[in-house]
Structure formats: C-alpha cells, structure tokens
Amino acid sequence: MEKIIEESKQGESLVLEQKKENTKKLFIESYGCAMNFSDSEVVASILTNEGFNTTQNLEEADLVLVNTCSIRDKAEQTIRKRLEKYNAVKKINPKMKVGVLGCMAERLKNQFLEEEKIVDLVVGPDAYKDLPSLLQEVDEGRDAINVILSKEETYGDIAPIRLNSNGITAFVSITRGCDNMCTFCVVPFTRGRERSREPQSIIAEIEQLWKSGYKEVTLLGQNVDSYLWYGGGLKKDFVKATDMQKATAVDFAQLLAMTAQAFPKMRFRFSTSNPQDMHEDVFHVIAKHNNVCNHIHLPVQSGSTRVLKEMNRQHTREEYMALIDKIRTILPNCSISQDMITGFPTETEEDHKDTLTLMEYVKYNFGYMYAYSERPGTMAARKMEDDVPEVVKKRRLQEVVDMQQKHSLERSQEFIGQVVEVLIEKESKKSETHWSGSNSQSITVVFPKGDYKIGEFVNVKITDCTSATLKGEAIGYSDMN
Template sequence: MLDVLTQKIHDEARQGEAYTPFINDPAQYHKKFYIESYGCQMNFSDSEIVASILQNAGFGATRNVAEADLVLLNTCSIREKAEQTVRKRLTEFRKIKQAKPGLLVGILGCMAERLKSKLLEEEHLVDLVVGPDAYRSLPGLVEEAEGGQKAVNVLLSREETYADISPVRLNSNGVSGFVSIMRGCNNMCTFCVVPFTRGRERSRDAFSIVRECQDLFDRGYKEVTLLGQNVDSYYFTPETGDSSLGKATVVVTFALLLEMVAKISPLLRVRFSTSHPKDITDDVLHVITRYENICKYIHLPVQSGSSRILQMMNRTYTREWYMAKINRIREIIPNCGISSDIIAGFCTETEQDHQDTLSLMEYSGYDLSYMFFYSERPGTLAQRRYKDDVPEAVKKRRLQEIVDLQNRLSKESNKKDQGKTFEVLIEGDSKKSEQDWMGRTSQNKVIVFSKSGNAYKKGDYVKVKVTDCTKATLLGEII
C-alpha cells in the first residue's frame, strides 16, 4: 500500500503546476522590496515565501536598500542578541527613511509576533508588524500602511503551511534549496520561545513537498534541505480518494517522506534539519542507509549534558538516553556526521552540570556544534519558573570552555578524514579564492579544492581526496 501511495504522490508531483522561477525584471514591477533575514534556516525559507507573495502583488526584489519602496526585516527571537541586532538595523534604516519619506519599514517573523504592538510604540519608523502565519495578508497590510495607518497582523494559525506558494529563491547559489515541510512546535522546551511565536505544530502535505523538490531538481538544483522545527514528528494523512489504496488509513511519516524525496533522482542530494532526539526513529536511520543520496548527517541538539538540567529544560530525555541514541546512530550509520546545539549557564547550572556537558561532548564526538550561553527570553516557561541565577561572567567562561573543546573535537574529526576520498557536490567558489572550489561531503563537512586542471562546474559531483585540514575545513584534491 505504501508503494502505491508513494507512486501516486510522485505522479501528482509531476502532473502538478510547475513552479515558475523568479525573474526580477524591473519592467515587470511597479515597486521594489528589500528583505533581510536573521536566525534559523526556517526564517530564510520564510523570506522566500514572502518574496513570492510580494512578487504576485507587483513588487520586485532588490539588493540595494536605497532603491526600495518597502524594507522588511525577518526576525528571530531565540536569543536577546538577535533582537538587539534588529533594533540596531532599524536605527540605520531611520536615516534612509528620513531621506525617502514614502519608504515603508516592516518587521516580520518571531520578533514581530512576540513584541507585537510594542514594536510600533517603541520603534516609530516601523509601519508593519507581521507574524509568521500572516504573510498572505502582506499586500493588504502594505496598502494600509501606504494610507498612513500602522498595520499589524500577528495571528497564529493551526492550519497555515504555505503549501501552495512557490518560493522565490533569494540569493540562491542555484545548487542547494530549502524546502519547508512543517511549521510550529509542540515540544515546549522551557528555554524556547518558538512555540509562542510560531504556534502549534502542523505538517505540510506530502504532495506539495515532493512537487517542490521535483521542481527544484528539474531546474538544475542538486540538493534540497527539508526544514522543520522538529522534522521527525512530521505526520501527514493523505486524502487520496483512490480505491487502489484501500480503506485503511495510510500515514506519511518523516521516514516515508524522506524516501519519497530521495526517489526523485539519485542525483538529488537530500538533507534535513532539525531532529529532536526523542523523535528520530530507527526507521529514519534505516532509510538514510538505504539511499546513497540521503546525506549521512544528523543535527541532534543536546542543549546540556546534565540530566537534572535536561529535566528543567523539559527536553524529555536523560543524559544516558541521549548517549544511547548516539550509539544507535553510530551502529546503523557508522559514517554519520553528527552536530549539536549546546547552551551554557542555564538556570541553576553548577560546575558539575557543566562538566557533564563537556564529558557528553567528548562521548558524542561532535563534528560541529552551535554554542551559546543562556539568554532568558520573556514569556518562556523558564522565565516564569526559574531564576536566571548564573552570573554572566560564569556563563561566558563555561561557553568558552565548550567552544575550546568543540574546536579540538572538530579538528580531531577532520584529521580522521585525511587520506579518505569523498563524493563532493560543488557549491561554488571558495570564500578565500576564486581559484578554488568549495563543496560539502555527505557528512556536511566543508571541503576546499583547486580548480586547476579540470573542467568541472558548479553543481557537478566530483571525487575529492582529503590531503589536509583545519578545525573548520577539509582541504583536498580532485582525483
């Protein structure tokens, strides 16, 4: 039955309306918009949805803020620093607006939903405040703001997934594309503001996901990254109306969705982010091993190595349980790259808790980590329940120890790859030299190698042998 469903979804993806590529011809548009994105990959994906909505309303994109009629900041509320960055940018836009009185400035995303009308009160140059589930209303809100009214829509939705909107690929390299498969989060980690700014979890229908991935591949893209706050809890029940599927209810889990996307073509690489340790299943791990084009890389945030702190964070697993999950990944996918998120200095964290985090990092042998010290976010469960009692100096010192350890682990991991050969997807020029290519291995490691003596181009797959490394990058040569 699952094979029938899979084939049906692929057939409908091919028969569906094609996604039209974004052509920014100034003659097509009577106004221009400029957008900046902050925070997670989901925000950057949302900006592509916003661009599509605005394009249909007659706005063309520009990379020059000075020529824009509408300036948008797609914001993040996960840490205080991100909000401070946005406020700083607003003060810079004030000068532009003074020179161009008709310019509209809007705040989108998580910060817009969290602060709502407060933004309009404190930041007088802000004309629009639009939450993550209200982007369809942007054209109407722009008209409202053009009439001199402050425009706000931050209503959350239990249904909105933007499944029917074909994203405009902003600043794309033409090789890799992001595809959102779900929105919101149900986990209620005590430190996190996402459930309050993005609402409850809902999965996008599998037909539209496969269709978007198929379209990207047809347009020359070689890699897609499936995005969600917690991709492993993806859950979709198709309304097929097809007697060939029988009367039984067929559920598309994340493992099945991953397989459907992988079957588009063996030349289309598939990545995904982010996984919650409690939800990633053996089915997902086995699908990863079964398909060569599903990358052997899992981002598995731990946040803390202390069971006591994990309980306070409402992560729903212990230190030992997480270590067992690492063991299971290594057992089923021996060559899997693993990265993590780590928070230093959460409420009541002791030196022993901190040491537990360091030892768990050693045990897991992360290739890469995203590391931060705890930043209390208003409205979260932690802010209401716990005192933020670890001094900032202690937080920073512990964070530095975590960073130092991860730098060592990353260097050790990269050294193990010396002498090995990997299939690499060329993503473009190296940041440091146009004489070198840059790509990534299946394990998500960046590798740089010389262009000389070969006729490869961006988007090609090449075999590269690792000859040297730094803590952040592999260095190699094409063979």
C-alpha cells in the same frame, strides 16, 4: 553560536529577477534561522505578484521589510539598530513604508506600532498571505497588523522565489511551528503549534528545483522528526484522526524515503532533529539511500539529566547516549553535530562536567555553542532565576568550545586518505584556484578546480585538514552526475 543562526547570512538583502511591469521597489532583509530565510522567499513570491521588484538600494525602496528573529538578545538588538537606520532614510523618503515580519513581530507588536511608532506594518510568521490587504491598509494611512498564529498555514501552495541562491542548494520547508515546549525557547509562542505540509506539495517543489538545476535540498522544520501528514491539521490532533487517516499517514522516515526515491540524482539533508522524536526508521532510510547525507544534527543542549529536565527536553542523558549508539551501529560513517547551552539556570559545576563527559563520549564532528541568555516570553524567563554569573557562563562556554575544537580536528583527521563525494558549491574563500563544497557528512572540502564546475559531484581524495575543513585532490566524477 547557535545552530539555527547562520552568522555569514545575517542581514542579507534579497535580490530577484526584475519584472518589467512591476513599478514598486521592495527591500527585504532576513535575520535568524534558515526558516526565516525560507519565509522571505515566500514573502518575495507574494509581493512580486503585487507589483514589487526587489532592490538592494534602501534609499529607493517603497517598502522595507525586515524578517526577524527572537531567539537571542543579540539578534533583537541588531534588528532594532536596522529599524533606526530605516527610519532615518524614511525622513528623506517619506513615501517609504517599513514593516517587521517574523518572530519579533509576534512578540513585540505593541512596542513597534503603538509605543515606539517605528513601523507601519507588523506581520507574524503565519500571516504572509495577508500581506496584500495589509499593504492596502498602510496605503490608506492606517497601521496594519496580523500576528495571528494559524493551525493550518504551511504555505504549501506558494512556490518560493529563491533568494541570493547559488542555484545548487535550497531549503524546502516541511513543517511549521513546534510542540516541544523547551523552557529556553520562544519558538512555540512565535511560530505556533506544529503542523506538517502535504507530501505532494513538497515533492512538487523539489521537482521544480530539480528542473531548475538544483542538486541538493535540505528538508527544513523546527523539528523534522515529528513530521506527520494525515490530511491536514495539528500534529497534536492526530489522536482524533480516523482509522483511514491513521492508516495512510506519512511520517518523516517515509517522506525522506519518498524524496530520495523520486530524485535519485539529488542529494538530501534535513534539519533540525529532536532526540525524543528521532526514530530508528530514519537511520535505515539514510543507510539505504546513498543520496541521503550521512549527517545528523542532534541538539542536546546539556549533558546533565537534571538540567535536561529543567529545560523540559523530554529525554535523559542515558537515552541520548543510547540514540548515539544506535546511530553509530546503523550508520558507522555518519557525522553528528550538536547544539549546547552553558549556564542554564541552576547549572552547577557537576552539571557542566556532565556536559563535557557527554561530549567526550560522542566526539561530535562540529557544534553550535552559546551561553544562556534569558529570552522574554519563555517558560525559563517566567519561572526561573537567571542565577549563573556571566563570568561563569563564559568560562564554561570556552571549555565546551575548546573541547569541540579538539574533537572536530580528531574527526576531520579520520578522513585523511579517504575518498569522499563533494558537491561543488562555490569558489573557495581563500583561493580563487580552488573549489569549495560539502561532503555527505556536511564537512567543507576544498580542492584545486581543474576542469570541474559548480554543481558537479566530484570524488576527492583527502590529503590534509583543519578542524573545520578537509583538503584534497579531485580524482574524477561521482556516480551522482
């Protein structure tokens, strides 16, 4: 699996509160990363104001949208199958319009609209505000397309409508795009250059969530550590900023501290981090504020400095290990998770062993691991031969997964006998008499319900565990309530 793909959420359709005055029906499905699910909330907000109510009944929809992912071949194949399904329904309901949003829209616009003629509407990640005029084009019988990547668009002025929410936890986007040109990744080409969102609009969105009863927010971006607000514009143009803009700029550590101080009874997480952009200041903010979670997701992709260079990861094995040492020193109770790719072009057995020894050094709490698959449009696809045989990729992946399972169990066992703070999120999947939630380290905890309720912070004494789940007994409320 890959970190940003939440397998349990793939293909979720959006359900919103119905407005009586709205007469049109919208069916919207999301695939891929947390950013896509967050973007679907922005789209829903825009279309609610255009007279649409959401439906889970595909057959009755006037407009069907699928928010897409280009990060893995499997995701693209799934979406193509969904488009076939939509078009089968369209034959029964000819007034239905079909649109593709997100990263695949940007990458495959010509195939979808002109060659295959399977959609009416193609909208890239930066063009959602243009949806009303694009829909008008479709209503007038023309195909509509906007995949232009913006230098400014952050959707900071749109209050998202939360989709399929538990009412407890939410994502808040703080950046869009990415400047890190990792050779295996298509994101810079589908989401554009990196730009940050104005801090006060972030605080305002969190305040609205707090008033609505939410208890935890994840600050979201392709690379949150390089968040930098200096009045607007691209991150790369900061060098041209005025002295005043530079003096008043807000970086990620400052933003994290601002949110933690403004909402002391709300818990904060962040994702995703990039090793070369992560600064010690962030560790000190986590250490200072007990409402900032003790978990850092720190993708590494490979333990070999040579392969990291091929991936254009901009850090070495040794620099990554030094960063881990710093985290362990400043945040001894912090969990660390990883992303790992096996079988990247030119990877040797020696490189693979470097990955396994790095894993032994860190002993990650959990991770997201997958075999390399070539993505069209990436630098690796353009310039490198996919030369590691599939059978070798899969064998190396299994060795990585097996080692992670071993480390996950070891890390889980360290919690036995400890008291951890848990935010109750939902009923346990395996028992209707147990609650399920997460501790500060992003580990799932289950415990008997008692008189506790969803949305409460509870202290739980851990008595048992598996590699992925802690089990215990609640011993009272935490100070966060």
